[in-house]
């Protein structure tokens with residue numbers, strides 16, 4: 001369904017009008033779908049700085065157990081192989097002093113090459129690795145991959161990606177063709193399900209969902225269903241809306257979960273106003289997807305509107321950009337060659353990065369109107385070396401705005417721009433420069 005969108009200038013007018021009203025320090029304007037049109041909704045705060053968000057104390061080492069002790073060492077070996085492969089690639093394609101353009105990178109992948117050059121500078125690798133060094137590192141990578149329980153297909157994927165960096169960066173082959181080789185999903189499932197790290201994270205996410213059972217669950221960016229599998233194993237009867245931006249994954253899921261009653265399927269894109277016939281949900285689950293949001297904070301605020309009061313958001317996110325990711329999965333994050341849309345519009349803008357940090361997510365959750373944020377694993381847990389976290393947070397209450405606010409907004413704005421709802425929150429997403 002196509003939606004009529006107010007212009008950027010319209011949204012700016014709404015924001016500025018609200019911010020000029022007494023008692024309003026800051027305003028954030030959101031678009032919410034309203035039948036075939038988009039309606040304006042707004043969050044306002046008094047503009048006082050948000051106190052440092054607190055993360056609830058965690059049950060000690062809930063995620064980790066003995067088997068996770070191997071994680072830091074294995075990841076170090078994998079990172080070493082990736083950075084040596086990057087060094088080899090950069091030296092083969094050009095030289096360390098070269099820019100991304102001079103290396104012949106496709107324009108859309110130049111941000112990746114800039115990341116590589118920064119990685120090589122920070123790892124102090126001025127000379128190319130020897131063939132023996134590279135071969136040894138690749139062997140160590142495969143041993144680490146096995147110890148972490150990744151399937152053999154993942155090993156082949158890492159090795160092929162690292163050996164194909166020049167072709168990947170010139171867009172002569174796509175990462176999708178390596179990840180979904182032969183049309184199968186085994187490799188992708190290896191990355192998001194069949195390994196020690198994902199097993200722990202998916203289990204923690206599934207426990208958070210099961211704790212709310214029986215619940216209406218919305219999964220966003222459910223993709224190959226790696227986290228879905230863990231959730232469905234943890235809950236009994238379920239009322240579950242499986243969504244993704246791509247029909248390819250919905251078709252595959254329909255087939256795979258045909259035996260499970262209670263699942264339904266829908267297209268959902270976190271970068272357009274989200275409205276679903278079935279809302280509100282008790283739980284929204286988003287595993288390894290919200291970094292695709294152009295503005296993470298605005299998407300969190302929009303998801304909050306899909307949750308019932310007291311509903312829980314469960315996120316899995318990578319919060320560290322490992323070299324191995326920069327030499328593989330990051331190719332999926334480059335814009336399409338014909339993309340017209342700008343890239344990230346939040347704290348990541350113009351920074352050649354994809355992920356928000358752990359603290360950045362906690363802040364964004366607080367600013368988008370969630371409370372009781374919890375994060376696992378805890379910093380000292382060996383699993384934390386993976387830089388991937390499960391965040392849970394509860395939809396916070398909103399207070400009604402002071403009564404005159406809505407009427408004053410209605411006096412000052414053209415009728416179609418008067419916010420359908422205005423909520424007051426303790427604080428707003430902090431990156432003012434990126435708001436309309």
Ligand SMILES: C[S@@+](CC[C@H](N)C(=O)[O-])C[C@H]1O[C@@H](n2cnc3c(N)ncnc32)[C@H](O)[C@@H]1O
Pocket residue numbers: 192193220221222223224225226227244245246249268269270271286287288289292293
């Ligand atoms: C890294 S995969 C994770 C898949 C799954 N959640 C898991 O952990 O196994 C990211 C998924 O998000 C989907 N995705 C990408 N951009 C999206 C968007 N703008 N809105 C919704 N889903 C999106 C992709 O199609 C893909 O299935």
